[in-house]
Structure formats: structure tokens, C-alpha cells
Amino acid sequence: MKTLLMTACAAAALLLASGAGAAQMVDHYTLDHDGVRMEITAPRGDIIRVRAGKGALPEDASWAVNADIKRTLFEVSDAGPVAEISNNKLTVRVDKATLAVTVLDKAGHVVLADAPGQALGFENGGFRVRKAMPEDEHYFGLGDKTGPLDRRGGAFTNWNSDTFGYGVATDPIYKSIPFVLGVDESGHSFGLFMDNTWRSFFDMGKSERNAFVFGAEGGPVDYYIMTGDGPKDIVEDYAYLTGKAPLTPEWVLGFQQSHWGYLTQGEVKGIGDHLRADKLPADVVYMDIDYQDRDRPFTVDSKAFPDLAGLVSGLKAENLHLVLITDLHVAYAPNQGYAPYDSGAAQNLFVRKADGSTFVGPVWPGDAVFPDFSRPKARDWWGQQYKTFVGMGVYGFWNDMNEPSVFNTRSKTMPLDNLHRIEEPGFAPRDATHAEMHNVFGMLNTRATYEGVRKLAPDTRPFVLTRATYAGGQRYAATWTGDNTSSWAHLRLSTSQLVNLGLSGFAYAGDDIGGFAGEQPSADLLTKWIEVGAFNPIFRDHYQKGKEPQEPWVSGPEHENIRRHYIEERYRLLPYIYSLAEENSRTGLPIMRPVFLEYPKAVANDGVADQFMLGPNLLIAPAPNGESPAAYDVTLPGEGWTDYWTGEKVKAAFRETPKLERLPVFVRPGAILAKQPLVQSTMETPKGALELHVYPGPDCTAQLYFDDGTSFAYTRGVFLRQTVSCRVENGTLHVALSDREGSYKPWWTGISLVVHGWSGKGATLNGGALKADVAGNALVVGLPDLAKASDIVVAGQ
């Protein structure tokens, strides 16, 4: 009876009488025009998906989009020449004569429209789509691209490429993330994600002044238009579609030291010893290909590295993690007792040539074979290769060369007619050419690594670092910007690269601090790069074989002291940075942000392109031309900001004179920053009080988040979450803490409340008097640990 009733209700909901031409609630709308079939669906009320093909719709399958996303219902009225689709968030108009698509919000504002003229065209097996480009719209995202922060006026290709020593305008480089975020000068935003793994392009007004054009050489017309109230909504929509990065192990947020050319076990241990002797806080040392036997993945050169397990535990005793490179190219070494080859070959798990035989191509180990990562069986097998390393206590792995890079070929990769096997739920089981699989190959490599290491150590958070990836790859790996160059231009470029990566799903992104390739960085350049890197999500010093040392201790004590100061500040800020990581795992919002993500109207200000924010509270304003001593303009998004270092209030616009030891950092009015006493590693428990730095102002709310930083116990309730907020009333500051959630036991015994720009004396806790001392521009109030809802009242002067 119950079932019958529900069916009757559903049927009633499906038919809404609406005068002439009945409007219906449906979960898709299909139309045909001129041999093209198009379908509109809505994965969520604020997102629409457009698919199209010649004669028939393309396969409905994706490597990027979460498989559990369903279709939602919308209303269609298609009596006239323009079909109108609507739900409670948006309206889509499709011109039946041209297939032009216009998306409007509920206020009637055009979110995104097709360009006048041919909106969708098919040619040579590929396609192109043209969208209108309003004059005040700015474009971001596209993953890791060179060039300016704003993509407007640029044209870009998506084709994962090994580009050693790339320049500030080289395109493409290593990754393909076909997602664009559009923001206009009143803050209206849209997102566009083209889910197509073939070689593709985005021409953002370069060829046509008023249109942006995107398309691919093959594969489906399959794209999503995201709508929302501003850029944050769009970033969250994109995360809804393609997934969020898992919460990182906390040690990944520490300082990381790496080099291609640490040649012996003693040398690697020596790096750890040197970091500790010089009191340079650090969490990670990397080993590049040098540790392997003849560059063969999953081997160890036992002459140079006689006791890898001993090295891992020796570094662990210094509170350091080891990260090991494990490239995908398995040495082609039949009958040599090389297990990765033998076991993979026995099960036929390598990519094939067009004629069906195994493809062999040269990379570091010489002739190599390439795991067919689109097969679950190959991914499982790959994951098992990590058993020995995980058994030693290594949980961090570096997947390089996974574009994939192949030596001695013009294309730098494998033949486009090579064959991969797709055996993925959602896809028809079939062979796919390398032309189709190239851009997603690196992501599938990291998926195999991530899932494999998780299986081997189910309660430890793994860390995977990748060079190549595709949309959605953030679910498996962090990334870095590849082989940059030691130059001021590259330091500047890194900001727009990392910001756009963050907007494209990759909250965990870094660049080679100091520059990988090229001439030795000057002492000043390395110092500045460490200063900026201290405020980037991934903070990793890495450099090429053959260069002079580039660790923070080189170039003398004066430079080392400045560098240490910034690395130390990074460690003090870890409670704040870690809470940003936790926020990212829930929402997809990046850790490093463009100013316009917090202040959409700032998108109109060209000067902000060199600035970035760390979370919602810190704005970093490096000199655009780091080598120039000339003063430069700093424009902040409003009044009331504070200089992070001096605690002094600053104006909304002023000039900065560059100084070697100063990286300008400013704090938003209304910020609450959680900080901790200095530690040398995240493995060390801080001693003393948790610091809560309050900068009284509007929108003053923050969430404290802590857990053990390494396990999955937080998914079983072992975390600590508490809301802190502030408001000023009649010159009196009120700070409120909520009840604490979760069962994680804090390391601190008390809380030090530091109220910046405040000199009043008396403070009370739930009515009882507290000790309060003036320190510089701040008032410091000593509090006990407060797990229960509490009100602190700090009097004005």
C-alpha cells in the first residue's frame, strides 16, 4: 500500500500542467539538430552537464567525476523554438535551431552563454565549443599552466609533457586539468569543466576577441557548467564533481628537503643530521632515483645504500620522514630476477603496441615497460610493489615521469596508437588508444600508488607526490610544478601556478624551492624563495643533479638565519595551516588562495596577481620583481589590516620597499590565528600553551582543528574541533569558545590569548578576573585550557 501511494505521488510530480505545452519534471533533456544529438542533465541543482555527439551521445563514463553523482530533476518546456529547462537554482535555454546554450541564474543574470555564430562544431574527429566572453570577465584554473594568473587572452593545450627547464610561457607542461573558473568584476562566477582526456585546448580570447573556445582532438563533448554565488561556490561545485583531497598527514606540511644527487646512505643521513644540528625545523628528506639499482623502480643499490631500513629508522629517530621516488617505468629485464618485471609480464599487465605486443621504450632504467594503470588488476599489482618499503615504515612516495615520459622519441612519450585496456566500472570494457589515455595515465599511476599503500597500511595516511595528473587527481596525490629554473621570473611564476592549481582541485601543490634547473640561485634568490615557500602549501627545497648545494644552510650564517626564521614561523603557524587542510578535505577550498577568492571584487585589481592568501586570514605580498630594489604598490582588500610581523595597523594602500629579510604578510581584521610553540618537527609534541591570536574586526570566527596528524583515528571521532569567535561591543572585546567536539586529547595545558592592536587591561573569564599583560601592540591574556563553552571579556582602555 505504501509503495503504491509513493508511486502515485511521484507520477503526480512528474506532470505539471502549464497551459500550452505541458512542463514536465525530467532528469534529462535530449534534442537533435543537423545530425547532432545533445543532452542536458543536472548532477546537482546548481550544475548542468552538456553532452553531445554526431548521431549519438558519447559513452557516459568518466575518470574524473565521482561515480555516485546522480541526475536531479528539472522542468522542461520545449513548445517554442527555444527549449527552457529550469530548477530552483538556474534556467538553461537551448536554441533548437543552433544548439546554442545559455545558462541564467534565478535573477535572470546570464551565467554563461554560447558565442554568437556556430556554438558547437565537429571536425576531423574532434570538436570545438564557443562561449561568449564578456569584457569584464577574468579566467582562472586550467591546473598548472605558465603565464599570468588570469588566463584571459591566452591559448593553452592540454597534453601532459615532460618539459625540463620550461620557460615562463612554455605550454603545455605536465598536467591536464580542463577546468576554468570565470569571475567578473562584480563577483559573478561560473565554472566550466570539460571532461575529456584527449589532447585538448582552451583559447581564452586569443584567436577571437569576444569568445573563448575549447575543444579536443577526439573523445566526447562532455562538459559541466557550474553556477553559484561567487568563486568559492564554484570551487566547491568542482570539488563536488571531481572529489576532494584526503586530509594530508601533518608531516607533509613541514619543511621538506630533496635533491637529485644524494648518492649514498651516509649523505642522506647527513642531510638529516645537518638540519638538526643547525636547528632548521624539517619533516621530510627525499631520495631521488640515485638510491636504486640501475635506476630500476623498487630496487635498492645495496652498495651505496647498504641498509635502507636502518636509514629509515635513523631518520625517524631524528623526527624525519623519508619519501622515496618510485617511477612507473618498470625495467624491461626478462630472466634477470627483477620481480616487478617478471610478475607484471607473467600477468600481461603492461601497455601494448597497436599490434598487441608489449610496448618497450627507453627511460631511466634503459628499455622499460609501462603498467596498464587503467586495469584494476594492474593497479593492484602496482600497489603490492610497495610492500617492502611500507614494511620499513615509509609512507611517502614520489611518482615522477608519469606523463609518461619516454626518451629518444620526438614526441617524448609513447606512440599514440599504443593500447590500454579499460576495465573500469561505468565504462564499456574496451581497448583505448594512448591518444585517449595519455592525459589520464599519470593520475591512474597515482591512484594505484595511493590505493596500494592504503591497503598495505590501512590506518596510516599515505603521501603521494605526482608530476602528471588529470582532473580529480587530487583524490590520490599532491603535486609540484616540475622542473622549474633558478630565476626571479620563476619565483614570481610559482605564485600564479600554485594559486591556479589550488583553484583546480590541487590544494597540495608546491614548486622546487630555489629552482630545479639552470644556473645556481643567488643567495638572495634562495632566501626569498624560502620566505615565499614558507607560506605555500607544499614547502620543498629540491634541485637538479650537478648543481652546487641548495639546502637552506648554504650561503653563510646571515642568510641561514633569515631562512631559519621563516621556516620556524611556518612551524609556529602549523595549527592554522593544518586547520586549512582539514577545511579543504571537507569543502575543496584551497589552502593557498587568490585574493579574489575571499574578496571577489579584487579580481579587477591587476596588482593582486602577485599576491596570495594563506587561508582567509593571511595576505602575502611579495615584490613582483624580486631582483629590483624599487618600492612597489601594495593594495589590500580594505581597511583595518595588520602587519603580521610588527603588529602595526597598515593602510589599505601603500608602498613597500623590498628588504631581503622581510616578506610582507598582512592579517585580516577579524582573523583568529591558532599558533603553537616552536618545534623542530611535527613528530615533536609542542610544549606550552596554544596561542590564539585575535585581530578584532568583522567576520571573526575560526575553527580549531587538531588530531594525531598521521592515522585515520580522526574518522572514528579522535579529533578536536572548537569554534572561536570574537566581537567588539562598546569598546569591549568578547571572545567566545564553543563546546569542544571529538575525543582527541590536546597537547597544551593552557591557552594564551593574544589580542592584537589592543591595550586595555582587565579581562575576565566567565566572570572571574584574569591576568593580562601588554606586549608590544598586543594584550596577552593567560587562560586555562577551555573545553567547554566559555566567554572571555577583554576591556578596552
Ligand code: MIG
Ligand atoms: O628526467 O628523478 O622533475 O624532480 O629530480 C629527470 C630525477 C627525472 C625529473 C623530476 C625531478 C627529478 C628528476 N626527474
